[in-house]
Amino acid sequence: MQAVAQALVDRGHEVVWLASADNKARVLATGATFIETRAIAAVDAPFIRENSTGLLDRQFHRLESRLLAQVADYRAILADFPAEALLVDVFPHGARALYELGEIPVYATLGVIPFYTSSAAAPFPVSGDCPPTSWLGLVRNGLRQLINRWILLPLFLAPVLNRQRKLLGLKRLPFGEPAECFTYSSFLHIQASCPSLEFSHDPNSEQHKTRVTYVGPLVRPSPRTSTQLPSWWEEVVPHSRVVGITQGTLAMNPTSLIIPSVQALKDDSSLLLVVVSPHGKxxxxxxxxxxxxxxxxxxxxxxxxxxxxxxxxxGGYGSITQALSHGVPLLCAGQTEDKKDTAARITWCGAGIDLKTDNPTPGQVETAAKRILSDNSYSQKARILGDELNSLGGAQTASDALEALVVSTKEGATKSRK
Incomplete structure (x- = not known):
């Protein structure tokens, strides 16, 4: 979101950004106006305590008040700021409700987790699967998608949303909507990736098929101020075999990945290991x-x-796409939330190896790392993906798409008045 907000501000747009209190400095750094979440913060509090986002756990009852919370916080901003468009995360239940109420002209979604479609060949979210390669696998996967669309979503998700929509005076959601209708805007979805990394799958929803824009990694331009680098950085630049080891922003216990990785590779004198973690000591x-x-x-x-x-x-999505944009192959070891799906995309594209565990042994890390480092195909595939990602334009393309959405919405409103 930072990259898009920065690009919009740089183009002269007024951006108001609703975010949690601990993100205030990040918001202000882009030049956007910061508004603190209130109702949403109360809904998010249990997830924060669990180090979870709650996005993909499919415990739909936990969404019991989220739609209303989103609407309440959005309305608090819109009372003084007549936004021409609303850009939100995936699962835009509140934005969709406001649009149907006529309180916003249009809304878009921004995807910084894997792009999930519901076609017969599309892997199910949080499965860690790749697309089926046999007819039997395709039939099995297709049946699962049909069951999700016509039974699970109508029985378990739609009622939770419909109860909240009723309180807003909205009608029930159409029966049997494709999963994409619950997940993405039908006006514009911006995906911070590239088609190849997402299995080249189109949405299984007619209104979404032409509304997806891939933009590659969304990285905010680095500040102009100089970065204080460690004293040993001068050893890194000329070294030909530097291995980075990192473990994300939520699951940060170093015993799960960082320690076994260091144990696996610290005796290889040809490598320089750079561990990025607040738990280095x-x-x-x-x-x-x-x-x-x-x-x-x-x-x-x-x-x-x-x-x-x-x-x-x-295997965080942002880290993966940024690494690939620099042609860096990946060794993934993450099973929580969307990480297993991100890793599946890496293996499908041949740009790395998925250890399929949160807690690999040093032996597993050593075997996989040596395989990647000794086989040039991994780095070649990573560079190919990097070229595709870098060709998509990033935050500038996202801004172009948002501007075009606003223009087309205004033109459509003008025609309808005539």
Whole structure:
């Protein structure tokens, strides 16, 4: 979101950004106006305590008040700010309700998790699967998608949303809508990826098929101020075999991935390991000092990634697309939420290996890392994906699409008045 907000502000647009209190500095850094969530914050509090987003757990009862909370927080902004468009995360239940009430002209969604479609060949969300490669697999997967569309969503998700829509004076959702209708805007969906990384699948919804814009990684331009790099950084730049090791922003316990990765590779003198984690001291205390391991609480990805020959990660979507944009192959070890689906996309494209566990052994990491480092096909596939990602225009393309959406909406409104 930062990258898009920054691009819109740079073009002279007025941007008001609703976000949680702990993101205030990030919002203000883009030049956008910050508004703190209130009703949504109360709904989000249990997920924050669980280090979860609650987006993909399919416990639909946990959405019992989210639509109304979104509407309440949006209305608080719209009372003083007549927005020409609303850009929201996926699952835009509140934005859809406001549009149907006539309180906003149009809304768009921004996808920074895998793009999920509901066609017969599309893997089910949070399955960690790739598209089926046999007729039997295609039939089985297609049946699962049909059951989801015609039984599970109408029985378990739609009623939760319909109860909230009724309180707003809205009619019930149409029966049997494709899953995309619950997930993405039918006016514009911006996906921070590329078609190849998403199995080249189109939405299984006619109103969505021509409304998806791939933009590649969304990275906010680095601040003009100089970044304070560690004293050992000068060792990284000339080194030909630098391996990055990182573990995301929610599941940060270093014993699950960072420690076994360091244990697996610290004895290979041909490698320089760069561990990015606030738990570097804990890792070093556990594995002991090693001459080829360097620790940093944080490093800017735009400086780190171009130096890597391999990134070991638990598979966050943003990290994956940024690494690929620099042609870096990946070793993934993450099973929570959407991470297994991100890893499946990496293996499908041949740009890395998925260990299919949150807690790999040092032996598993060593075997997979050596396989990637000794087989040029992984880095070749990563560079091909990187070229595709980098060709899509990032935040500028996203801004173009949003501007075009506003223009077309205004033109449509003018014609309807005539």
């Amino acid at each position: 804990e890792v070093e205390d556990h594995v002991g000092q090693a001459p080829n391991v360097r620790y940093a609480d944080w490093l800017p990805y735009h400086l780190l990634l171009p130096q890597l020959c391999l990134l070991i990660t638990n």
